[in-house]
Amino acid sequence: MEFGIPHLFGYLIALTHVLGVVAAIHAVLSVRTAQGAIAWAIALLFMPYLTLLPYLVFGRSTFDAYIQARRQANREMQLAMADLNWRPWIEEAQAAQRSEYFGSLRALPRLSPMPLLANNQVRLLIDGEATFAAIFAAIASARKVVLVQFFIVHDDQLGRRLQQLLLERAAAGVEVYLLYDGIGSHALPSHYSERLRAGGVQVRTFATRRGLLNRFQVNFRNHRKIVVVDGERGFVGGHNVGDEYLGRQPPLAPWRDTHIELQGPVLACLQESFAEDWFWATRQLPPLILPAAYPSRGMLCQVLVSGPADAQETCSLFFAEAIHAARRRVWITTPYFIPDEAVFAALRLAVMRGVDVRILLPARPDHRVVYAASSLYAFEALRAGVRIFRYQPGFLHQKVLLIDADTSAIGSANLDNRSFRLNFEIMLLTFDSTFSGEVQRMLEEDFSHAHELAAGDDQQIARLRQLGMRVARLISPIL
Structure with missing residues (x-):
């Protein structure tokens, strides 16, 4: 022996x-x-x-099998919606096509099934206090239907405030729907959902597939954050439901994030995106509501939804197209900077065209391996002429893209392979110089609290850490 x-x-x-x-x-x-x-x-x-x-x-x-299953569910959803006379945006879309901005991103009509729509109102919500004050006020005023979707929901102070508010609206006769991701919200105790269900709230978990191993499937996650109230007010952005998003949990506090509040025809697109994910989880459609009338004026907006079941790599292609379209400015904020070759090449070419290319990244890591890989890409971008900034006050989680003087995108997508190809994401594009000016001022404030990297900064990093960064980069496509 x-x-x-x-x-x-x-x-x-x-x-x-x-x-x-x-x-x-x-x-x-x-x-x-x-x-x-x-x-x-x-x-x-x-x-x-x-x-x-x-x-x-x-x-x-399981990628191909999952794609086919998801596409089949999407086809079934569209058939179920056919009787609803949905997609009430023909006139608004025609008005948008006549605008001067329609040709700025020529691939968008083929990248997104959602059209460019006119006459929308958009409000910038900076950080968690403003975001959840607006979301909770909208939910508290709900009369008919509340649709809520987040990647992460925690059973903490903020999560329990949301829970109580949803229970109150359900008790008042409002139809309330909550969808959260099973992996993103893995720490959420079962009693949180059970109390909601007992109070009349429809609650579902977004799961990839059934089966023991799929309980641990971190691919194909639903990273979208959507709230729609009565088909009249909507929200999308980077926040999840947890005290850390209000900046209450060191060492990452204060937490820097951005959300937006919406009114207008584009809310039909947010509802359809929610319906697609709800249908996958339940094989049923949630209530979809159209207002009696739309605003007579407002800005052009387009919802870009992306996911692993797309016919093309929508998210990656969008970033590449937007960067290629830039003539004067590309400002990007992202917590994770692991671009693929197409996006990285687009950034280098933009620098060569004389475009002001800036990327704002966190100075503190929330995932150390991802941070190490991001750092190596950041130094490579710096050598290519991209200006790289590290946000100092706390953790930077916002996902914002600003192109030239009139185009912005805010939502859930990071600049990494997971958002490009493995997650379900949503971004709202706006084409309006006034709103882009607001985004510019917000980012200028962020840049003022950031440290700009300089040539040679990578030489100050210890050899062992440099080795770790290179190892992290090798596995970056699967992070």
Whole structure:
């Protein structure tokens, strides 16, 4: 027996490496992108002890099956909506097409099934206090239907305020629907949802598929944040429901984030996006409401929804198209900067065209491996002429894109592979010089609280940390 145990360990080590080789071959043949395939293959070949189980759970080839299932559900939803005479935006879309901004992003009509719509009112909500004050006030005034969707809901002070408010509206006869992501809200106790259901709130968890292993499936997450009240007021942006989003949890406090409040025809698009996700979770449609009349004036807006079941990589292509369209300015704020080759090339080309390209990133990490990979990309962008800033006061979580003097995008999408290809995301595009001026002033305030990186700053980083950054970059496509 004394000789058997070492032999057994030897066989286990050999088997692990053989399985690592087999899994690496499988990754090369089945992973959707070249970067992801390379990342998995390298990790499986050289670190099979650490990566075999994660690959089994996170990287196995359910992608195509999931895409087909989701597309089928979307087709079923559209059939269910056909009797509702939905999509009430023909006249508004025709008015928008006559505007001077319609041709600025020429690929958008094919990238998004949602049209460019005129006569919308948009209000910028800076940070959590303003955001949740506006959201809670809107919900408190609800008379018919409340649709609420978040990636993360916590059972903390803010989460319980939302819970109580939803229960109050349900008790008043309002139809209330809450959808949250099963992985993003994994810490949410069951009694939170049970109390809502007992009070008449319709609550569902967004799950990828059924099955034990899919309980741990971090891909195909629903990262969208949507609130719509009575079809008249809506909200979208970067905040989730948790005390940290109000800046109450060090060491990341104060938390810097941005949301927007909407009124007008574009709310039909927010409702349709919610309905698509609710239908996936329940195979039923939520109530969809159209106001009696739309505003007679307002700005042009377009909702861009993206996800892994898209016919093309909508989110990545949008960022590439927007950066290519820029003539004077590209300002981006994102917590995670892990661009793919197309977006990174678009940034470099914009610099070569003389465009003012700035990227604002957090100075504090919430995920250390992601932060390390982001740092290496940041230094590469710096060497290409991009101005890189690190926000100092607290954690920066906002997702904002400002193009030239009249185009902005605010929503849930980060500049990383997960948002580009694996998550369901939503962004609101606005085409209005006045509103873009507000976004500009907001970002200028953020830049004033940031440290700008300078050439040679990467040389001040310890060698071991530089090595860690490069290892993190190798696996960045699967982060």
